[in-house]
Amino acid sequence: MIRSVLVANRGEIALRIIRAARERGIRSVAVYSAPDRMAPHVLEADEAYPIGPAPASESYLRGDVLIDVAKRAGAEAIHPGYGFLSERAGFARAVEEAGLCFIGPTADTIAAMGDKTEARRRMAAAGVPIVPGMTDAVVDAAAARRAAQEIGYPVLLKASAGGGGKGMRVVREPSGVERAYDAASREALTAFGDGRVYLERYVERPRHIEIQVFGDAHGNVVHLGERECSVQRRHQKLIEEAPSPVLTPAEREAMGTAAVRAAAAVDYRGAGTVEFLYRGGEFFFLEMNTRLQVEHPVTELVTGIDLVDLQFRVASGEPLGFARADVRMTGHAIECRITSEDPYGGFLPSTGRISHLEIPAGPGVRWDGGIQRGQEITLHYDPLLAKLIVSAPNRATAVTRMARALDELLVVGVETSASYLRSVMDEPDFRAGDLSIAYVEEHPDLLRADLGEQELVAAALAGALLEEEHRERHRAPRIASSQTGMSAWRAAAGPWREDE
Amino acid sequence: MRYYVTVGAQTFEVELGAEGMRVDGRAAEATLAHADGTPVRGLAVGVETYRLVAERGARGRWKLHLRGRALEVDVLDERTKAIRDMTGAGVGTLGPRPIVAPMPGMVVKVEVAEGDVVQAGQGIVIVEAMKMENELRALGPGRVSRVHVRRGQAVEKDQVLVDLESIEEAR
Numbered sequence: 001m002i003r004s005v006l007v008a009n010r011g012e013i014a015l016r017i018i019r020a021a022r023e024r025g026i027r028s029v030a031v032y033s034a035p036d037r038m039a040p041h042v043l044e045a046d047e048a049y050p051i052g053p054a055p056a057s058e059s060y061l062r063g064d065v066l067i068d069v070a071k072r073a074g075a076e077a078i079h080p081g082y083g084f085l086s087e088r089a090g091f092a093r094a095v096e097e098a099g100l101c102f103i104g105p106t107a108d109t110i111a112a113m114g115d116k117t118e119a120r121r122r123m124a125a126a127g128v129p130i131v132p133g134m135t136d137a138v139v140d141a142a143a144a145r146r147a148a149q150e151i152g153y154p155v156l157l158k159a160s161a162g163g164g165g166k167g168m169r170v171v172r173e174p175s176g177v178e179r180a181y182d183a184a185s186r187e188a189l190t191a192f193g194d195g196r197v198y199l200e201r202y203v204e205r206p207r208h209i210e211i212q213v214f215g216d217a218h219g220n221v222v223h224l225g226e227r228e229c230s231v232q233r234r235h236q237k238l239i240e241e242a243p244s245p246v247l248t249p250a251e252r253e254a255m256g257t258a259a260v261r262a263a264a265a266v267d268y269r270g271a272g273t274v275e276f277l278y279r280g281g282e283f284f285f286l287e288m289n290t291r292l293q294v295e296h297p298v299t300e301l302v303t304g305i306d307l308v309d310l311q312f313r314v315a316s317g318e319p320l321g322f323a324r325a326d327v328r329m330t331g332h333a334i335e336c337r338i339t340s341e342d343p344y345g346g347f348l349p350s351t352g353r354i355s356h357l358e359i360p361a362g363p364g365v366r367w368d369g370g371i372q373r374g375q376e377i378t379l380h381y382d383p384l385l386a387k388l389i390v391s392a393p394n395r396a397t398a399v400t401r402m403a404r405a406l407d408e409l410l411v412v413g414v415e416t417s418a419s420y421l422r423s424v425m426d427e428p429d430f431r432a433g434d435l436s437i438a439y440v441e442e443h444p445d446l447l448r449a450d451l452g453e454q455e456l457v458a459a460a461l462a463g464a465l466l467e468e469e470h471r472e473r474h475r476a477p478r479i480a481s482s483q484t485g486m487s488a489w490r491a492a493a494g495p496w497r498e499d500e
Numbered sequence: 501m502r503y504y505v506t507v508g509a510q511t512f513e514v515e516l517g518a519e520g521m522r523v524d525g526r527a528a529e530a531t532l533a534h535a536d537g538t539p540v541r542g543l544a545v546g547v548e549t550y551r552l553v554a555e556r557g558a559r560g561r562w563k564l565h566l567r568g569r570a571l572e573v574d575v576l577d578e579r580t581k582a583i584r585d586m587t588g589a590g591v592g593t594l595g596p597r598p599i600v601a602p603m604p605g606m607v608v609k610v611e612v613a614e615g616d617v618v619q620a621g622q623g624i625v626i627v628e629a630m631k632m633e634n635e636l637r638a639l640g641p642g643r644v645s646r647v648h649v650r651r652g653q654a655v656e657k658d659q660v661l662v663d664l665e666s667i668e669e670a671r
Binding site for chain 1: 501503505507508510512514516521523528530531532538539540543545548550551552553554555556560562564565566567568569570571573574575577602603604608626628629632633634
C-alpha cells in the first residue's frame with residue numbers, strides 16, 4: 001500500500017481524497033494557491049505546500065511544480081482528483097517518469113479517450129454503440145456545413161479535446177452553422193488550448209446515463225452500475241442519482257457490458273466513467289471520463305464501495321478482489337451540486353464571502369463540501385462549493401429526504417443553486433422520474449422561487465419586522481445624541497453594532 | 501406603521517401597530533429573536549417557527565434565507581409607496597436599457613456597431629467568464645448609440661458595455 005499521496009486539487013474533491021487517505025493511514029500532502037492558504041483541504045491535510053498565485057494556470061495547473069513538491073515532500077503518489085490535470089496525458093506521463101505513482105489510468109489510456117474523435121473510432125471498433133456522426137474534426141465552417149448536411153439536422157458541434165459542455169453547440173438549420181462553428185471553436189481554444197471541432201447527430205431529449213467502471217493492474221474490469229445525470233444545464237450536471245429511475249435490469253447489464261468492453265479496449269486501470277445518451281432502450285457512447293467523477297458518491301452509497309479507497313488499493317497494485325456478481329446495489333441515492341451560481345440570474349457565477357453556513361445533517365445525509373465560513377468565493381475556480389448527497393431505501397423517500405436536507409442548508413454571502421434544486425424536489429416530472437437532458441429548459445417555472453401561502457405570509461411579516469427594527473435603530477441615535485450628547489450615542493450604539 | 505411588502509409577484513399590506521399586527525387586514529402575530537454571535541434569527545408566526553437569515557440591501561430591499569429558499573423582498577412604507585405610485589418610479593425607465601456586464605469577465609466579441617438597429621433578443625456582446633461564453637442580448641428594440649468596449653477587454657460587473665437609444669430618439 002502506498003504510504004503517502006500528494007493531492008493535486010482543491011475544494012471538495014481534495015478534502016474527499018484527504019479523508020480517504022486518513023482512514024487508510026496514508027499521509028496526505030495538500031497544495032494551495034495563495035488565496036487558498038486557509039482553505040479546508042489545506043487545514044485537514046497532514047502537510048501543505050504553496051504552489052503559486054490565484055490563477056489556476058500558475059498554480060493547480062503547474063504540473064512541473066506539483067511533481068517537484070511531491071518529490072520534496074516524499075510523496076509516493078499523486079491523486080489528481082477531477083478537472084485541472086486529471087485528464088492530461090502529459091502530466092500522467094511526467095508523474096510516472098519522475099518515479100511517482102499516478103492515481104488513474106496510464107497516459108496512453110488518457111490520450112486515447114481524451115481525444116473525442118479518437119475515442120469514437122476506438123469504441124466503434126470495440127463494438128460499443130456510438131452516436132451517428134463524424135470520426136474526424138472539421139477544418140472550417142464550410143466543411144462543418146457539408147458534414148451537417150450529410151449527418152442531417154439537428155447536429156451537435158463538439159470540441160475534439162473537450163468535455164463539460166465547453167465548446168458545444170446545437171445547430172438546427174444550415175444558417176446557424178457558421179456562427180455555432182465560430183463560437184464552439186473559440187470556446188474550445190480558450191478552454192482546452194485546442195480549437196478543433198467535430199459533428200454528430202443531435203439525439204433529441206435523451207437521458208444522460210453513465211456507467212461507473214473500475215479496472216486493476218491485473219486485467220480485471222468490473223462495472224458498478226449506473227448513475228442518471230439528466231438534470232443538467234448547458235451540459236453541466238445539477239442533480240445525479242443512482243440507480244436510474246428507468247433502466248431495467250437487462251438494460252443495466254447491456255450498458256454495463258458495453259462500458260466494460262469500452263474500458264477493456266483501452267486497458268483501463270482505476271476509476272472511470274463511460275457516459276451514454278439513452279433514449280427508449282437505445283443507448284449511444286458519449287465519452288469516457290478517465291478519472292474519478294464529481295458524482296461518484298451516489299454509486300458509493302448504493303454499492304457500499306468506497307471508490308477513493310479502491311483507487312488507492314488499485315494504484316498500490318492490489319487486485320479488485322470482486323466480480324460484477326459480488327456487487328449489490330441497494331436503495332437509492334441522489335446528489336445535488338451546490339454551486340456559487342445564481343439560478344434566478346441566468347445561473348451566472350456569484351462571488352462573495354461566505355458569512356454564514358449551516359450544513360444539513362440527520363439520517364441518510366452526506367455533505368461533501370470544500371467551503372467554510374469566512375471563505376472568499378472568487379471567479380478563479382470552478383463554482384462547485386459542495387455536494388449534498390442523500391440515500392434512502394427507495395427513490396420517493398430519497399427525494400423527500402433531499403428536500404428536507406436542502407431546507408436545512410443555509411449558505412449566506414454568495415448566491416447558490418440551492419433554492420432552485422429545492423424547487424426541483426417538488427416538481428411532478430422530477431418526482432415521477434420523467435427526465436431528459438432538456439429538463440431544465442422544459443421547466444422554466446422552476447426559475448421562480450415558489451413558496452406556499454403560509455411561507456409567503458411569513459416572509460412578508462419578516463420583511464416588515466426587519467424594516468421596522470432597522471428604522472428604529474437608525475432613528476434612536478439621533479434622538480439620543482440631541483438629548484444627552486456623544487456618550488449616550490455610544491452607549492446606545494453598543495448593543496446593535498454587530499448587526500450593521 | 502403600515503408597510504407594503506412585495507414577495508415575488510405578490511404584495512402584502514402589513515400593519516405593525518400598538519393594537520397588534522395585520523396582514524392584508526387579517527390579524528397576525530409574529531416575533532423575531534436573534535441568536536447571539538450569529539446572523540441567525542428565529543421567526544415565529546403564531547406557533548410556526550422559521551430559521552431566518554436576513555441581509556439588507558438598498559432602500560428597503562431585504563434578502564431572506566428561509567426554509568431552503570433565498571428570496572428578495574421589497575419593503576415600502578406608506579409614504580414612500582405613495583410617492584413611487586405617483587411618479588411611476590420603478591415601473592420602468594424610458595427608452596431601451598443599456599447592455600451591462602452581469603459579472604466580471606472578458607469581451608469575446610462585439611456583435612454590433614454604433615448606429616445599428618437591433619431587435620429584442622438580438623445578441624449584442626459575448627462575454628466570457630469561467631471559460632463559458634455568455635451572449636448578452638437586447639431586452640427591447642433600439643439603436644446602438646455607443647459601444648464602450650472592444651474585443652479582448654476585461655470588464656467589471658455592472659459596467660455599461662453598449663448604450664442603446666430608442667429608435668424615435670435617433671431620428
